Amino acid sequence: MVDKLFMILQLSLFETLCVTGSLILVGIILGIIEDRANFFTWRVVGRKGIMATAWIGTPIHELGHLLMCRLFRHKIIKFKLLALKDPDGILGYVNHEWDRKSFYQNIGNFFIGMGPIFSGTAVLILGMYVFLPNSFATFANYSTLNPGMPETNILAKILALTADLFKSIFSVENLTSASFWIYFALAIGVSSHIALSREDFKGAGRGLVTIFTFILLVNVAALILNANISDFFTGILVLNVYLLAFSMISIVFSLIRLVLSAFAYFLAHLVPWIWSMR
Numbered sequence: 001m002v003d004k005l006f007m008i009l010q011l012s013l014f015e016t017l018c019v020t021g022s023l024i025l026v027g028i029i030l031g032i033i034e035d036r037a038n039f040f041t042w043r044v045v046g047r048k049g050i051m052a053t054a055w056i057g058t059p060i061h062e063l064g065h066l067l068m069c070r071l072f073r074h075k076i077i078k079f080k081l082l083a084l085k086d087p088d089g090i091l092g093y094v095n096h097e098w099d100r101k102s103f104y105q106n107i108g109n110f111f112i113g114m115g116p117i118f119s120g121t122a123v124l125i126l127g128m129y130v131f132l133p134n135s136f137a138t139f140a141n142y143s144t145l146n147p148g149m150p151e152t153n154i155l156a157k158i159l160a161l162t163a164d165l166f167k168s169i170f171s172v173e174n175l176t177s178a179s180f181w182i183y184f185a186l187a188i189g190v191s192s193h194i195a196l197s198r199e200d201f202k203g204a205g206r207g208l209v210t211i212f213t214f215i216l217l218v219n220v221a222a223l224i225l226n227a228n229i230s231d232f233f234t235g236i237l238v239l240n241v242y243l244l245a246f247s248m249i250s251i252v253f254s255l256i257r258l259v260l261s262a263f264a265y266f267l268a269h270l271v272p273w274i275w276s277m278r
Contacts, residue, residue: 008219008220009216015219015236018240019211020211023114023243026250027117027201030196030251030254033251034195035195037192037257037261040258040264044264050192053189053193055082057191057192058091058193059081059082060190061120062092064115064116066115067115067119068112069096069112072107072108072109073108074096074097074105075096076094077096078093079092079095080093103210107211110207110208110211111204114196114200117196117250120193120194120250121249123186124190124249124250127186127187127190128249131183132174134174135165135168135169141165142242145157145158145241158241162249165249190250191250191253191254191256194250194254195254
């Protein structure tokens, strides 16, 4: 009996990772990229460099929290989609309350914390549909993914599809189009503020514990009732594969912003140094 309970515990941990892993991984990657990009931007032009993209990126970030609060029936206490003159430097916020006794609302904390990944990625995809319809057609190739492939193969497939997508986005035809530059400005603005804050991760952590507890209880019940629920978690894993694939758009545009900010930083510091050596 002890062995079965230990097995259920291991299985529950694995299934929790399957349910939440992609979101956590994407959140960490975006956080690292944005932190470095902000460092370079701040050193070159100061706070105004951050504020230049905040007017579009921050409202979309906060909308992600807000919409997830609605979805999981949390009570909205106060929110600000954009606060350019906050004395504490906070660009936006969503304050909410929930019923601590509700499994559903407690689980919602995880998705509320991760909300900006959903909203940011959705805006990038929608913007592509509006401004770059030919590239959006290439984006549809993600539907050919087979989540049943081995992990290394599925990751290679995602990277290959992402490479094809960005070749389409940065085609010569697009580079001479006004629609491309509108989309590019939108994408840089969104990707500049899509990363999760420390408070976002803290809130998501509360929900993560509840998700694990829920999955553990489901597995215990399945053992007692001798029920097979593997198909359900396989479906969740499939959703995570697509989420990771779609999130690659956010990651790549965040990387582009990092490269541009790093280039500006080194240009600003190297040129005066080279000039002084003359």
